[in-house]
Amino acid sequence: MGFQAFRSSFLDFIADPFFVPEAESVRYFADGLMVLEDGMIKDLGAYEDLKGTYAEVPIVDYRDRLILPGFIDTHIHFPQVEVLAAYGEQLLEWLNKYTFPAEGKFHDKSYAQKVATVFLDELMRNGTTTALVFATVHPQSAEAFFEEASRRNLRMIAGKVMMDRNAPDFLTDTAENAYQESKALIQKWHNNGRLLYAVTPRFAITSTNEQLRLAGKLLEEFPDVYLHTHLSENVNEVELVAQLFPDSNGYLDVYDQAGLVRERSVFAHGVQLRDDEFQRLSAAKSAIAFCPTSNLFLGSGLFKLTKAKSAEHPVQVGLGTDVGGGTSFSMLRTAHEAYKVVQLQREKLSPFKALFLGTLGGAKALYLDDKIGNFGVGKEADFVVLDVKATPLMAFRTPNPTAHSLAELAEKVFTLIILGDDRAIAATHIMGELAYQRDLT
Numbered sequence: 001m002g003f004q005a006f007r008s009s010f011l012d013f014i015a016d017p018f019f020v021p022e023a024e025s026v027r028y029f030a031d032g033l034m035v036l037e038d039g040m041i042k043d044l045g046a047y048e049d050l051k052g053t054y055a056e057v058p059i060v061d062y063r064d065r066l067i068l069p070g071f072i073d074t075h076i077h078f079p080q081v082e083v084l085a086a087y088g089e090q091l092l093e094w095l096n097k098y099t100f101p102a103e104g105k106f107h108d109k110s111y112a113q114k115v116a117t118v119f120l121d122e123l124m125r126n127g128t129t130t131a132l133v134f135a136t137v138h139p140q141s142a143e144a145f146f147e148e149a150s151r152r153n154l155r156m157i158a159g160k161v162m163m164d165r166n167a168p169d170f171l172t173d174t175a176e177n178a179y180q181e182s183k184a185l186i187q188k189w190h191n192n193g194r195l196l197y198a199v200t201p202r203f204a205i206t207s208t209n210e211q212l213r214l215a216g217k218l219l220e221e222f223p224d225v226y227l228h229t230h231l232s233e234n235v236n237e238v239e240l241v242a243q244l245f246p247d248s249n250g251y252l253d254v255y256d257q258a259g260l261v262r263e264r265s266v267f268a269h270g271v272q273l274r275d276d277e278f279q280r281l282s283a284a285k286s287a288i289a290f291c292p293t294s295n296l297f298l299g300s301g302l303f304k305l306t307k308a309k310s311a312e313h314p315v316q317v318g319l320g321t322d323v324g325g326g327t328s329f330s331m332l333r334t335a336h337e338a339y340k341v342v343q344l345q346r347e348k349l350s351p352f353k354a355l356f357l358g359t360l361g362g363a364k365a366l367y368l369d370d371k372i373g374n375f376g377v378g379k380e381a382d383f384v385v386l387d388v389k390a391t392p393l394m395a396f397r398t399p400n401p402t403a404h405s406l407a408e409l410a411e412k413v414f415t416l417i418i419l420g421d422d423r424a425i426a427a428t429h430i431m432g433e434l435a436y437q438r439d440l441t
Ligand code: GUN
Pocket: 077, 091, 095, 099, 202, 203, 230, 233, 294, 322, 325, 326
């Protein structure tokens, strides 16, 4: 691979704009040069400053484009591609009517392989370079996903779902089976190349206490694997959890009693969380995946982002598409809906904060900010090339693609978030290599 260089505008984050003034958290080069060595970032700066040092390196010219770190989707289900746009139900009915039947098909590994390909193609088309991914209960579904992600050299986290009750027979395992199968998958795939494993009990309703306890045992045995589950999404769900676990002090406590609330634990949704639960997540350094398109589509409610990002009890937050409860693979669209969810609570989500959640914020939530999330020297060069004039409307709204001040940049980013989607993704690069180019497909 050797050296590669890219000339473009570059935008990334070097701090959290929820806690540090935006001018100090945003890094921007209107005419920049990014140099890679063997797929890792070697240098980034103004083109004029760096061109002499790297005069020998051939330059890929992306002028008039905007390069961002690849998007990071902190919660998505690869087997739910065909569940997108399922009409009319809220969470528990939606699971039974649409989602469980669709997931049943993944006992067939060749079907799982086919869907994994479609799914990862779609992530690349949307500039999403890392995701935290649910498979199904079938170990072969996780195998199919990891094999395809490995073939593409992607940094992905995934896991086989654990569920031993309150689901159709064709989708349930047992506490002991789930433990053994998950363990075998961890040993095979965790830290295999760029891949990582997440122990994945679906949610409290579909696991017995024994299964949750064994999930906790896996985390003890393999302390650097992830825990990925759903939490406090929907009012009826929270009520059912209280009935199923009468000895718990609320939904989060069910997971806490099993040893599942810790660093590298990622909880999707958290729409119905109580204040003390936010505080517990903060103390435990766990993360929440905020999934606005899903929370609106399934009628779950409005996630309290401002509370999650409070100075007193900050919780790590990333953005999740939650396909197929969510309605789009696009992290731009997801940021757009996040903005509206915050608006409905009479608060503001600035364009930079929204973009942070989809890049460095996601990397921090996944404890991967030493590897991805911005263009720091030594990081893996997964990045997305944006066309801020992708549609006639965007071109009208943003006639000049290059911003020359922070205020101008904020306006361009906001337009991108509100009007942009997969059409704005001109290219996606993985470890420097071209993985998707809009105009060629
Ligand atoms: N809770 C349990 N399973 C699911 C799922 O598949 N999607 C969503 N959105 N919530 C869940």
